Amino acid sequence: MLWACILLPQLALDAVLRRHPTPELPLSLISGPVQRRVLLDVNTAAHALGLVPGMGLLAAHAIAPRLLAIDHVPREDENLRSLLAAWAYRYSSMVSLEGEDAILIEVEASLGLFGPWPQFERKLRDDLQMLGITHRIALAPTPMAACVFAAAHDGYALTASTNMRQALAQIPLSLARIDPPVVTALAAMGLKKLRQVMALPRDGLARRFGPGLLAHLDRLSGDRPDPRLCYRPPDVFEQRIELNYEISHHPALLFPLRRLVNDLAAYLAGRDGGVQRFVIALEHEDHADTDAVVGLLAAERDPARLFDLARTRLERTTIPAPIRALRLIARELPPFIPAGRDLFDDRPAQAMPWPALRERLRARLGEDAVYQLAAHPDPRPEFALRRLPQLLKEPAPVSLPPRPTWLLPRPMPLRDNALKILAGPERIESGWWDGGDIRRDYYVVQTSLGQRAWAFRPAGVNEGAWMLHGWFA
Amino acid sequence: MGQLVAIDTLLRDARLWRGQPVLVPEINSRATGHAALDASLPGGGWPAAALVEILFASDGLGELSLLLPTLAALSSQAKPIVLVAPPYLPYAPAWQNAGLRLAQLQVIEANASDALWAMEQALRSGCCGAVLAWPTKADDKSLRRLQVAAETGQTSGFAFRPIAAQSNSSPAPLRLVLKSSGDAPQLRMIKCRGALPPATAIAFAAHAQH
Numbered sequence: 001m002l003w004a005c006i007l008l009p010q011l012a013l014d015a016v017l018r019r020h021p022t023p024e025l026p027l028s029l030i031s032g033p034v035q036r037r038v039l040l041d042v043n044t045a046a047h048a049l050g051l052v053p054g055m056g057l058l059a060a061h062a063i064a065p066r067l068l069a070i071d072h073v074p075r076e077d078e079n080l081r082s083l084l085a086a087w088a089y090r091y092s093s094m095v096s097l098e099g100e101d102a103i104l105i106e107v108e109a110s111l112g113l114f115g116p117w118p119q120f121e122r123k124l125r126d127d128l129q130m131l132g133i134t135h136r137i138a139l140a141p142t143p144m145a146a147c148v149f150a151a152a153h154d155g156y157a158l159t160a161s162t163n164m165r166q167a168l169a170q171i172p173l174s175l176a177r178i179d180p181p182v183v184t185a186l187a188a189m190g191l192k193k194l195r196q197v198m199a200l201p202r203d204g205l206a207r208r209f210g211p212g213l214l215a216h217l218d219r220l221s222g223d224r225p226d227p228r229l230c231y232r233p234p235d236v237f238e239q240r241i242e243l244n245y246e247i248s249h250h251p252a253l254l255f256p257l258r259r260l261v262n263d264l265a266a267y268l269a270g271r272d273g274g275v276q277r278f279v280i281a282l283e284h285e286d287h288a289d290t291d292a293v294v295g296l297l298a299a300e301r302d303p304a305r306l307f308d309l310a311r312t313r314l315e316r317t318t319i320p321a322p323i324r325a326l327r328l329i330a331r332e333l334p335p336f337i338p339a340g341r342d343l344f345d346d347r348p349a350q351a352m353p354w355p356a357l358r359e360r361l362r363a364r365l366g367e368d369a370v371y372q373l374a375a376h377p378d379p380r381p382e383f384a385l386r387r388l389p390q391l392l393k394e395p396a397p398v399s400l401p402p403r404p405t406w407l408l409p410r411p412m413p414l415r416d417n418a419l420k421i422l423a424g425p426e427r428i429e430s431g432w433w434d435g436g437d438i439r440r441d442y443y444v445v446q447t448s449l450g451q452r453a454w455a456f457r458p459a460g461v462n463e464g465a466w467m468l469h470g471w472f473a
Numbered sequence: 474m475g476q477l478v479a480i481d482t483l484l485r486d487a488r489l490w491r492g493q494p495v496l497v498p499e500i501n502s503r504a505t506g507h508a509a510l511d512a513s514l515p516g517g518g519w520p521a522a523a524l525v526e527i528l529f530a531s532d533g534l535g536e537l538s539l540l541l542p543t544l545a546a547l548s549s550q551a552k553p554i555v556l557v558a559p560p561y562l563p564y565a566p567a568w569q570n571a572g573l574r575l576a577q578l579q580v581i582e583a584n585a586s587d588a589l590w591a592m593e594q595a596l597r598s599g600c601c602g603a604v605l606a607w608p609t610k611a612d613d614k615s616l617r618r619l620q621v622a623a624e625t626g627q628t629s630g631f632a633f634r635p636i637a638a639q640s641n642s643s644p645a646p647l648r649l650v651l652k653s654s655g656d657a658p659q660l661r662m663i664k665c666r667g668a669l670p671p672a673t674a675i676a677f678a679a680h681a682q683h
Contacts, residue, residue: 157521165551209495212489310598352598352599352600353598354579354598354601355667357594357595357601358579361594361595364587365581365582365583365587365591368582369581369583371580371581371582371583372575372576372578373563373565373568373578373579373580374565379626385564392576394573394575395569395578397566397570399570400566403566404567405538405541405563405564405567406532406533406537406559406560407561407562411564411622427613446656449530449653450534450654450655450658451531451532451533451534453533470564471532471561472535473533473534473535473536
């Protein structure tokens with residue numbers, strides 16, 4: 001087996017930066033009790049000003065008065081890491097979370113599909129860059145060694161287990177994922193590199209530091225199996241972005257919305273699924289959440305298209321109160337069937353398939369704005385039509401006496417003194433069972449303006465007022 | 474040297490006058506299903522990537538029968554036929570009897586300004602067989618947008634408008650007027666790109682089914 005380790009050295013900071021509109025301004029992540037806030041991590045701009053992690057917030061503000069300080073929320077790191085695991089799941093069925101800052105992927109089985117390792121690695125890096133994640137990647141035959149190599153040399157790849165000991169020998173102890181107190185104790189003994197520790201007699205090491213250190217060393221070199229709990233993607237996608245300030249107009253929502261939709265698309269691609277319906281919930285301070293529901297008729301997973309739909313839907317939503325946070329929840333995740341396109345299709349290049357066009361129209365005009373019609377076997381013209389969101393099968397044609405192409409929603413009086421009867425009468429008498437009883441004689445008539453109309457009189461009445469019910473257009 | 478144009482492409486272009494009135498069938502056209510109308514159209518049918526304006530005096534003159542043969546043919550090629558904000562309910566059994574496949578008939582409900590947007594989207598998308606609309610608020614500018622969208626998406630658009638708009642100029646390459654004279658409806662062509670509109674009315678059997 002070959003394990004790729006993706007080390008996330010600044011996961012907490014990335015979680016903040018990727019949803020921040022101005023990541024180029026000095027920004028820091030703070031933690032600690034209210035009395036003594038310290039910088040947990042700083043971005044490049046803040047680092048350039050001389051701020052370093054561990055510094056007190058007061059001191060930091062003295063150096064950089066315009067420093068943006070954001071509270072660290074550990075739950076968000078965890079969310080981001082499980083999102084990344086969901087993303088990694090598209091490359092391998094064996095994905096495992098290691099410690100607090102690493103994701104392990106078993107890649108040997110995937111190499112056949114995604115190409116040789118350099119190509120595979122580039123793919124991983126491109127994806128991570130798009131997701132806005134700082135990362136280090138290394139490849140090794142054991143999971144623990146991959147993590148250690150990722151910390152030591154970014155981009156290192158070791159495929160043969162015969163060279164393992166040699167490669168590990170050069171690693172400083174501080175990067176070998178050994179418990180920090182043990183590292184301190186070993187350093188006090190003058191041991192700085194793994195080579196020195198591995199050369200020591202095993203019984204002495206076990207006596208001094210317990211079985212934990214030996215087990216860790218054996219797992220590193222592959223002498224002891226290292227079974228791992230595999231990641232299982234959840235069946236529901238839920239992501240939340242808390243905003244730093246309250247937003248009360250639509251354009252400012254687009255940036256966080258794009259992040260959410262891109263995350264959703266990454267998650268969907270990982271499980272080779274699509275989304276049929278998702279909710280964008282806007283959280284307010286003193287108001288119930290506003291939900292914007294995006295419903296699609298067919299599963300979709302293209303990020304640009306999903307974003308387009310979500311944006312149109314949001315633009316139609318009124319914002320009752322300033323927004324504090326944004327949440328995207330997707331529960332209906334059916335399998336995704338990509339639309340096939342004919343090789344010799346001569347449609348223009350920018351063409352959009354009908355399902356995509358339909359979703360765009362529905363997003364702006366409303367859920368029920370696009371519909372299809374089917375004939376319903378009811379003799380009453382008013383009930384002979386059915387509105388359906390989608391007509392999957394062509395209904396069998398019914399043979400009927402002449403019927404108009406346009407039907408008026410409800411009959412209205414037809415006033416014309418020079419009506420000419422062209423065909424009829426056709427008696428329609430039905431509906432006694434549901435109260436919508438009708439008894440009518442329908443005629444095809446021609447008006448004095450030359451129009452051809454479908455009109456009726458009460459059954460059995462041969463004179464008097466006409467009621468217009470349709471046009472032969 | 475500018476662009477190289479093959480001579481037969483040039484010859485097929487109806488705008489090229491070759492000294493004698495020879496009718497060259499345009500490739501990009503679709504038979505209307507009405508012989509007399511086909512004969513008077515320069516391409517021998519509806520222009521395939523353009524906006525056609527149909528100005529009609531009142532409902533029920535056969536304005537839809539003008540299109541039904543074309544729509545039936547398009548729907549059997551599995552291309553969606555889109556009706557944007559129709560004035561009445563399309564009575565499905567009648568449309569089906571005219572040969573149209575109901576599975577391809579899509580109706581869009583929209584108010585006046587959204588209808589123009591929806592029609593433009595449908596034309597531009599290039600996936601529809603034909604787009605029919607009854608714009609009530611169309612002006613010169615919006616019609617031009619529709620014409621450009623029809624060209625971009627290579628789709629036929631049909632705009633049904635009241636006859637009062639006849640005297641306004643319009644960017645649509647083909648404009649037809651349908652009004653009644655006595656018993657039978659009368660079809661006239663008032664504008665046609667690539668040919669002179671015939672001076673006389675075009676014979677047109679509006680209600681073939683009776």
